Amino acid sequence: MKKVTIKDVAAQLGVSVSTISRAFNDKYDIKKETRERIMAQAKELGYNPNPIAQKLQQNKTNNIGVVVPEFRNAFFPDVITGIQDILIPKGYQVLIMQSNENAETELGNVKTLYNNMVDGLIISFSADTQKVNYYKDLLEKDFPIVQFNRIIDKLQTPKVVLDDYAWAFMATEHLILQGYKNIVHFKGPKFLSFSLARLKGFKDAMHKHKLLCCDAQIIDVHGLDINDGKQGMQMLIDKKQLPDAIFAVNDPVALGAMMVMKANNIEIPDEIGIVGFSESRLSDVIEPSLTTIKQPTFEMGQTAAKLLLQELESGIRVSQRIKLSGSFKIKQSSVRLR
Amino acid sequence: MKKVTIKDVAAQLGVSVSTISRAFNDKYDIKKETRERIMAQAKELGYNPNPIAQKLQQNKTNNIGVVVPEFRNAFFPDVITGIQDILIPKGYQVLIMQSNENAETELGNVKTLYNNMVDGLIISFSADTQKVNYYKDLLEKDFPIVQFNRIIDKLQTPKVVLDDYAWAFMATEHLILQGYKNIVHFKGPKFLSFSLARLKGFKDAMHKHKLLCCDAQIIDVHGLDINDGKQGMQMLIDKKQLPDAIFAVNDPVALGAMMVMKANNIEIPDEIGIVGFSESRLSDVIEPSLTTIKQPTFEMGQTAAKLLLQELESGIRVSQRIKLSGSFKIKQSSVRLR
DNA sequence: AAAATCCTCGGAAACGTTTCCGAAAATATT
DNA sequence: AATATTTTCGGAAACGTTTCCGAGGATTTT
Numbered sequence: 001m002k003k004v005t006i007k008d009v010a011a012q013l014g015v016s017v018s019t020i021s022r023a024f025n026d027k028y029d030i031k032k033e034t035r036e037r038i039m040a041q042a043k044e045l046g047y048n049p050n051p052i053a054q055k056l057q058q059n060k061t062n063n064i065g066v067v068v069p070e071f072r073n074a075f076f077p078d079v080i081t082g083i084q085d086i087l088i089p090k091g092y093q094v095l096i097m098q099s100n101e102n103a104e105t106e107l108g109n110v111k112t113l114y115n116n117m118v119d120g121l122i123i124s125f126s127a128d129t130q131k132v133n134y135y136k137d138l139l140e141k142d143f144p145i146v147q148f149n150r151i152i153d154k155l156q157t158p159k160v161v162l163d164d165y166a167w168a169f170m171a172t173e174h175l176i177l178q179g180y181k182n183i184v185h186f187k188g189p190k191f192l193s194f195s196l197a198r199l200k201g202f203k204d205a206m207h208k209h210k211l212l213c214c215d216a217q218i219i220d221v222h223g224l225d226i227n228d229g230k231q232g233m234q235m236l237i238d239k240k241q242l243p244d245a246i247f248a249v250n251d252p253v254a255l256g257a258m259m260v261m262k263a264n265n266i267e268i269p270d271e272i273g274i275v276g277f278s279e280s281r282l283s284d285v286i287e288p289s290l291t292t293i294k295q296p297t298f299e300m301g302q303t304a305a306k307l308l309l310q311e312l313e314s315g316i317r318v319s320q321r322i323k324l325s326g327s328f329k330i331k332q333s334s335v336r337l338r
Numbered sequence: 339m340k341k342v343t344i345k346d347v348a349a350q351l352g353v354s355v356s357t358i359s360r361a362f363n364d365k366y367d368i369k370k371e372t373r374e375r376i377m378a379q380a381k382e383l384g385y386n387p388n389p390i391a392q393k394l395q396q397n398k399t400n401n402i403g404v405v406v407p408e409f410r411n412a413f414f415p416d417v418i419t420g421i422q423d424i425l426i427p428k429g430y431q432v433l434i435m436q437s438n439e440n441a442e443t444e445l446g447n448v449k450t451l452y453n454n455m456v457d458g459l460i461i462s463f464s465a466d467t468q469k470v471n472y473y474k475d476l477l478e479k480d481f482p483i484v485q486f487n488r489i490i491d492k493l494q495t496p497k498v499v500l501d502d503y504a505w506a507f508m509a510t511e512h513l514i515l516q517g518y519k520n521i522v523h524f525k526g527p528k529f530l531s532f533s534l535a536r537l538k539g540f541k542d543a544m545h546k547h548k549l550l551c552c553d554a555q556i557i558d559v560h561g562l563d564i565n566d567g568k569q570g571m572q573m574l575i576d577k578k579q580l581p582d583a584i585f586a587v588n589d590p591v592a593l594g595a596m597m598v599m600k601a602n603n604i605e606i607p608d609e610i611g612i613v614g615f616s617e618s619r620l621s622d623v624i625e626p627s628l629t630t631i632k633q634p635t636f637e638m639g640q641t642a643a644k645l646l647l648q649e650l651e652s653g654i655r656v657s658q659r660i661k662l663s664g665s666f667k668i669k670q671s672s673v674r675l676r
Numbered sequence: 677a678a679a680a681t682c683c684t685c686g687g688a689a690a691c692g693t694t695t696c697c698g699a700a701a702a703t704a705t706t
Numbered sequence: 707a708a709t710a711t712t713t714t715c716g717g718a719a720a721c722g723t724t725t726c727c728g729a730g731g732a733t734t735t736t
Contacts, residue, residue: 003722005721005722005723006722006723007722015685015686016685016686016687017686017687017724018685018686018687018688018724018725019684019685019686021723021724021725022684022685022724025724027725028683029683029684029685030683030684030685031685048453049722049723050394050455050721050722050723051453051454051455051723052390052393052394052399052455052721052722052723053394053691053721053723053724054723055390055691055723056388056390056391056394056690056691056692056693056721056722056723057690057691057722057723057724057725058691058723059691061390071418072412072415072416074410077409077410077415080409081436084436093433093450093454094435095431095433095434096433096434097432098422112431115386115389116389116431117389117390226619255623259623262625282619282623285593285597285620285623285624286623286624286625287600287624287625341692343692343693344693345692353716354715354716354717355693355694355716355717356694356695356715356716356717356718357714357715358693359693359694359695360694360714363694365695366713367713367714368713368714369713369714369715372714372715387692387693388691388692389693390691390692390693391691391693391694391721392692392693392694393693393721394691394692394693394720394721394722394723395692395693395694395695395720395721396693396694396721397721677736678735678736679735679736680733680734680735681732681734681735682731682732682734683731683732683733684729684730684731684732685728685729685730685731686727686728686729687726687727687728687729688725688726688727689724689725689726689727690723690724690725690726691723692721693720693721694719694720694721695718695719695720696717696718696719696720697716697717697718697719698715698717699714699715699716699717700713700714700715700716701712701713701714701715702711702712702713702714703710703711703713704709704710704711704712705708705709705710705711706707706708706709
């Protein structure tokens, strides 16, 4: 476990420590032959520069923190893969933490990462994050942060999101064009940016087509999980207020609703049509397959990473908001046989 | 972005740097009042010890590396959550990397983590890892490693696995007791420890009940994904060698097989029964629901973390192999209506 | 041949901590 | 009151690098 240090190499070759450093950092002021001699000897001894010492010296860690609410669903893992795809080739390490949809652990995560001197942060906020003063403090210290997917508008950082409004509008309109009229929306947690955008997309589509869109059409399922969808659907059944169709805030909620419908012998898409959001692997497995919006997860991660990299390299923050485009996956759950 | 250091606090209070350090590390040789005075002032100035400097000094990072083949399926994320559950309260950071089922990137990951001075490593190997000399080198340097799930026997480290053999045996026997006779096994990649264990469990159960178990009963699907299951099933259909039942090496493979069966109007479980392994969320969504073995993922992560902690704290390696117990989830796909 | 320039390298400070050693001050012991 | 002991603290070295400054020798220019 004894590590070999720069001094060992220097002593072995009878040169100074600084020369070794020069060799490893490819500085201009070193003779090519000594460089080669050093590299050979270093390899021989199994020397690797100690990154901790380098970080202390350079006041830079080459670590990037990523905080996500969960990684049980495929969404965040895919985004993270995109982030790594950009950052790792640039020599960065990606430290991942999960907040479990809890604002408090989220704050703890961020503090830990910051105190561990990550050079920047990429974050998607938990469903119940409201207080942002700590994040504002960080931004004032010029600490680079990029938000994606679940953003907080008032934080002045680069952001990358899907155009949730537009796609929600399109999903709703798709249901309308299929002839569904009494459509309800299973909406997501109220503090989440995309919940609001998707809700607005739904409402506007309904209004455009002059369909009824009163409070009863908007069901708050409180969460984003399969169980939340189940509960929402069960409630509708209990109240005997069955709609024509459902636009769910995301796939798991849609899935849950479908499972309850199937248990109650409600025919999909004949009696009730349904579309989800954010394609999951489950959407192809369930029967009938679930119409959904596919998000460019990998690209979302790449974009967020690039934005961070830009700020890291230039030192200037550009609080742009990048909207990515999704794709509409029309499957069986929303297409009526004519 | 200018960080406040220990010197700033010292200067501000007119005491020495070492006293500040003592205060923060709760040493015995400091007066209580000065300690309080220091802590108050530190908070006032917003001082936090620089962990990089601490790590350099202590030659210890409090970082643990975790390398997994993927985290698209729920399995590894769940295990990681278990790992974090133990390690984070102990003050460790958990750095996660994914190898994408590729031995080469896996090796790269491990090297990066090692060079970044993680204190230990928890790893589940990729499907095509065969060369282990680098890992052996690390072990000889007394670098702590714990393996889980996908292990390499000849590496002398603590290991935590499911009792794959026993559960595969039970799964197969379950099919037999349901009256299935012509049973095939979709086996996993041949270098994977659990592939072999599950295969052996299958074979032994077949032999015990004196059922035919020739080469034709063992189908190598080459991978662990939905597509591999699809291909395996398609091949059986093309060859017109349909079995009574299938025991698949894992859930995605089983899922793929089911999807092809359904596309070909093969009735499950009447014509063909099927059981998977390692309960996934998909197993409840597909129809009919898939009988499977549930692995204690969270506990597996906790156990691996505890083993590592033990070695870290005691400094001695105990190459024990811990077998965890699963649970058998009997659902529709393997239960014949009588 | 003297002066100017360039190339290569060594020495030392710095990054922000912890810890060992010893000294001064406070307290206890005789 | 003198000595011994304990408590509390400061100074300095150390962890392993990078980088600035400057010096010596080699090379080029005049």
